[in-house]
Amino acid sequence: DTAVSQTPKYLVTQMGNDKSIKCEQNLGHDTMYWYKQDSKKFLKIMFSYNNKELIINETVPNRFSPKSPDKAHLNLHINSLELGDSAVYFCASSQDDWNTQYFGPGTRLTVL
Amino acid sequence: AQKVTQAQTEISVVEKEDVTLDCVYETRDTTYYLFWYKQPPSGELVFLIRRNSFDEQNEISGRYSWNFQKSTSSFNFTITASQVVDSAVYFCALSGQGGSYIPTFGRGTSLIVHP
Numbered sequence: 621d622t623a624v625s626q627t628p629k630y631l632v633t634q635m636g637n638d639k640s641i642k643c644e645q646n647l648g649h650d651t652m653y654w655y656k657q658d659s660k661k662f663l664k665i666m667f668s669y670n671n672k673e674l675i676i677n678e679t680v681p682n683r684f685s686p687k688s689p690d691k692a693h694l695n696l697h698i699n700s701l702e703l704g705d706s707a708v709y710f711c712a713s714s715q716d717d718w719n720t721q722y723f724g725p726g727t728r729l730t731v732l
Numbered sequence: 733a734q735k736v737t738q739a740q741t742e743i744s745v746v747e748k749e750d751v752t753l754d755c756v757y758e759t760r761d762t763t764y765y766l767f768w769y770k771q772p773p774s775g776e777l778v779f780l781i782r783r784n785s786f787d788e789q790n791e792i793s794g795r796y797s798w799n800f801q802k803s804t805s806s807f808n809f810t811i812t813a814s815q816v817v818d819s820a821v822y823f824c825a826l827s828g829q830g831g832s833y834i835p836t837f838g839r840g841t842s843l844i845v846h847p
Contacts, residue, residue, distance in 0.1 A: 661771070661821055663837040676834055710777060718765055718833040723777035 623647050626711050626724040633701055634732055641696045641727045643711030651675075652694035653721065654686060655710040663710070669694050698729075706731045734759040736826050738838035745814050746846050753809040753841045755824030761785070764828035766800065766807045771840070772820040780822075783807065814845045 624645045633639055645652060653676075654666040667686040668676035674686065683699045698705060711724040735758040745751045757766065768780040781791060783800050791798045795812045811818055821842045827835040 661840045661842075663823065663840075665835060668834070678834075708775065712777075718827055718829070720767065720779055720782045721835065722779060723769075725776050728775075 624711060624713055624722050624724040626709075626727050628727060629725060630728050630730075632730045632732065635701055635703060637701050638697070638699045639701060639729070640698070641709055641711075641729070643694050643696070643724055645692055645711075645713040645722070645724075647713055647715075647722060649713040649715050649722075650691065651714045651716060651719075652688070653712040653714075654694065654696050655712065655723075656680075657708040657710060657726070659707070667694075667696075701729075701731045703731050705729060734761070734764075734826050734828050734836050736824050736836050736838035738822075738824055738841050740841045741839070742842040742844065744844045744846065747815060748813050750810060750812050751814050751843065751845075753811075753822050753824075753843065755807045755809065755838060757805050757807065757824070757826045759805075759826060759828045761828035764826060765833075767823075767825040767827075767835075768798065768807075768809050769823045769825065769837075770820045771823065772817075777823075780809075811843075814843075816845050816847055819843060819845045 627642045651670045653668045657663050666680050669688045672688045685697045687695045708726045710726045712721040714721045737756045764785045766783045770778045797810045799808045821840045823840045824838040827833040
């Protein structure tokens with residue numbers, strides 16, 4: 621059973637489109653995160669949700685909007701995609717915000 | 733502000749060599765947590781270890797060992813008798829109480845183990 625799952629694994633789209641990435645965790649964790657990993661492997665946190673409430677919102681364009689329908693899901697919606705959005709996006713979860721994070725397999729987004 | 737520095741961008745070794753990956757951190761918190769993650773070529777991020785700031789005991793897990801030294805703000809990772817399967821990017825990370833536990837990752841060290 622996959623602890624943290626993301627769909628899709630690959631996403632290729634045109635500039636200007638709107639797309640979503642879904643994340644689900646079956647670990648019963650209270651906190652979920654979205655990270656962006658650029659082409660140089662730099663990992664940067666984008667958002668964190670605790671019990672469906674946003675607790676971290678790093679400096680990301682407001683074209684990115686996280687949505688948490690319930691504690692087990694944290695989806696990432698991106699409007700008006702730009703070339704610079706091409707990256708691997710990782711979802712993660714942890715029991716508490718200071719605890720070990722468990723990562724999903726990543727979604728490779730390519731914007732053409 | 734907290735910061736994690738992994739000065740080694742890439743390390744190349746031959747199988748069976750021992751290798752140490754350095755991690756130096758900065759934080760003003762007294763309570764914080766340090767992590768190591770592995771990212772193999774397949775791309776997933778795998779948790780390896782978590783240490784809290786009050787536990788300076790070294791840890792050994794098979795061929796892996798970690799040396800946490802608060803005096804030098806370092807949390808180094810050693811692989812003994814490296815194997816080709818150890819080839820990956822390794823990330824050190826820090827989360828601290830004062831920063832609301834927003835995790836900060838180092839830039840990663842790419843380890844290449846040649847047969």
